[in-house]
Amino acid sequence: MSHLDRIRGPKDLGDLSPRELAELAAEIRASLITNVSATGGHLGPNLGVVELTIALHRVFDSPTDPIIFDVGHQAYVHKMLTGRTGQLPTLRQRGGLSGYPSRAESEHDWVENSHASTALSWAEGLAKGFRLQGVDRTVVAVVGDGALTGGMTWEAMNNISADDDLPLIIVANDNGRSYTPTVGGVARALSPVRTDRRYEDVLDLLRRSVSSTPVIGKAAYEWLHGVKAGLKDVLNPQGLFADLGMKYVGPIDGHDIEAVEYALTQAKGYGGPVIVHVRTQKGHGFTAAVNHEEDQFHAVGQIDPVTGKSKATSGGTSWTSVFADALLHEGKQHPGLVAVTAAMMYPTGLHKFHQTFPERTFDVGIAEQHAVTSAAGLAASGMHPVVAIYSTFVNRAFDQVLMDVALHKQGVTFVLDRAGITGPDGPSHHGMWDLSLLGLVPGLQLWAPRDATRLTEALAAAVQVSDAPTVLRFPKGTVGEELPAVATRKGMDVLAAAAEPRVLVVGYGPMAAVALQVGEQLDAQGISTTVIDPVRALPVNPELVEVAAEHELVISIEDGGEVGGLGARLAQEMRAAGVSVPLREFGVPQAFHDHASRDEVLAECGLSAQQIARYAVETVSRSDHAGVAEVTLP
Structure with a gap:
């Protein structure tokens, strides 16, 4: 049985030796590459935080000590170490493992954060709350250097730095990239330490010196980190974090589990907010990812787990x-x-x-x-x-x-x-x-x-x-076939028109194709329709209101929220113009919809042509009292 197979939770990491931890890290990487290559997902960021995440779970007691990832897409390893490795093949699939932290999945996931630069505010609030309640907990926020470009991070930092005894550890995961290389003053401030060969050369010398000592011991490690701190001050005089008045540790090699553990343990014992600066490599351990110039496999579709080449067949233009x-x-x-x-x-x-x-x-x-x-x-x-x-x-x-x-x-x-x-x-x-x-x-x-x-x-x-x-x-994915207009009407495109139409179907964006399908199904049932794409959706074209008045029923179809959406705006304009024709807005219900394919979610939202056409048939039949309701749509 592999080391990874024996990990049911963070406590299972405690008895592993340094050699076994290194073997575990290699097993995690292999599992990530195999599974994410098959499902798609954020591969590069997770390959870069394997050792860091192992160290976090050895030093801190999750979920008692909350570990919050900013951004949450780097939490795959955290999921694996908290008992979810077996679900990795279902990643981002309907009913499967979420690509972000999920409170429904595990008590170890405190925050379902998937937008950048929010973790420090969450962490500061949690830490203050625990302290007010007299609860002895440490909060950890893992913040990528890309997230440090967000203003909300610095609003939080401003408050954290003024609170000397806040039990909060900030792990600055510095890999030089967000999607692509990180830009701005933060990146420039970190760059000297990240790239200066003097730092690397001296650090290698120190490592060799320490490793040659028969017993490394605490004193040797303190000496190593003390010299590193001095080097940091020489090579990075800006003191980006130290100038905030906060305790700073680093930079630490994020792929050295022992070094990261030592730094985190020291930070935890300080009793106040500490920044631990950890240097990692996005895509670490997967040559194809490291060498991928665009984004080091920040997010991938289905790829070959050896070469990294995409398995996707050409499905058209995006x-x-x-x-x-x-x-x-x-x-x-x-x-x-x-x-x-x-x-x-x-x-x-x-x-x-x-x-x-x-x-x-x-x-x-x-x-x-x-x-x-x-x-x-x-x-x-x-x-x-x-x-x-x-x-x-x-x-x-x-x-x-x-x-x-x-x-x-x-x-x-x-x-x-x-x-x-x-x-x-x-x-x-x-x-x-x-x-x-x-x-x-x-x-x-x-x-x-x-x-x-x-x-x-x-x-x-x-x-x-x-x-x-x-x-x-416009949506994610490929563009469908061209849908030419059969006529135009004061800036709007008429996509289909029948003589003496009874139902107006308004389709917005890619849902215009669905509107056409609805029109075809209604025409097949003897219910004549007009299908219109307003082209410019806002402001509402007054001509669209006039067209609506010429029909018995109006249906609008959009792939946005139905509350306050385009259909709702059209209904409002119709009421204001005194048009009493009933309108039914088909859109995305106001809810937080789980991950699945786009087509699966749209169908669950009632946005398939079949579902919409059925509603129209039933509505018209009730109006006619002619028994049309018994017609079965194909």
Whole structure:
């Protein structure tokens, strides 16, 4: 039986020798590579924290001592050491292991954190609460250096540094990367220690000296760490963390379990907040990951566990790549166009624009609020910024969109990738909140393109708007087939039209394809329909209200939250215009939906063509009293 097979919980780590711990680390890496290669997931970050996570669970008593990972996608090893190794083959699958900490899975998961820069605030609150209750617990926050670029981290740090006896350990996991190399002043401050060969050479000498001593002992280790601290001060005079007035330990080799354990034990005994600076390598132990220049396998789909090559077959062009090409085209036409990203150059498709216009591309780190207000400033200066961001992350900057962009009538275009249901990443990453939030913003214009042509056209239209925020949203995955209009009506695309139609089906974005399927099923049952894509979803086109008045029933279909969504806005406009035609909004129910494939979640939300068409048939039949309700849909 392997060491990993015998680990049922953190207490099983206590009796392992240094040799056995090293063997365990190798077994964990092999299991990660095998399983995540099959399921997809965040491979690189977890390969980098194997030894660190082992040391954490040997020094601290989880779950009594909460261990909070920022960001939670680096918690796979934590899951394995807390009894969930057997579930790893189900990672990110429907009903399987979550790709982030999950309180439903284990008492060892305190916070379901999957957005960056929140762990220190959670940890500070927990530590204060335990102290107030007289409970002897230590809280540990593992914070990646990418998360240190987020403003919320420093708001928390400001409060932590003023509390001398707070039982809190901050592990700064410094691998030089978030998705891609970490940017900004934090990265520059850490870089001297991370890269200076004098530090590495002297540290190797010290290690050899200590290892040659018959009995290493506590004194030798104290001497080693004391010299390291001196080297750190010489090579990194900025004293990034020490200047906060907090105890600082490091940098420590994050792949040396014994060294990390010693540092964590010392920090735990201090009795107040301590920063332990740990250097790790993303993708450590997997050559294909380490050598992957783009993101060191930050997140992968199904890959070959030996070569690291993708197993995915060509399934068509992705929405992101269509946007990438369209943005580059617009950039060549408009010298004032600039691009802004929050540490996600490749995932949001800005890399092509950056390769051609590096001076017009700005990566601000994991700092969405700053990204938006900085974009407002760029717009005020006469430029037109395109802020490319995941839909779920625009939630974090809503106030800036409202008050800094919209209030000041600045022309900023927001491109929301991963809008709607995203699938395996689960409730925190489903982009289902943007429509409900952004619909509140006065003057905002929003496009939800149904195909590649409409995406390209929408971007061209959006970047021409200079006095209001504009938004494009599209889902994760491949673009479907082109859906040409059979007619247009005052800016709207009519996708299907029958004589004397009774039901109007309005489809937004990729749900326009579902709307067409609904229309086909209704027509097959003798219920004539009109299918319309409004093209520009917000503000509501007055012509759409007039079209609605010409029908007996209106159905709207969107892959965003149904409360306050596009259908709800249409219903509101219809009421205001005195149109009494019933409208049924089909969208994503306001709930935290578990991880599964996009199609599985949409079906669970009642957003399949079959489910929607059945509702329409039953509604019309009740109106007609003609027995149509007994018709069975195919």
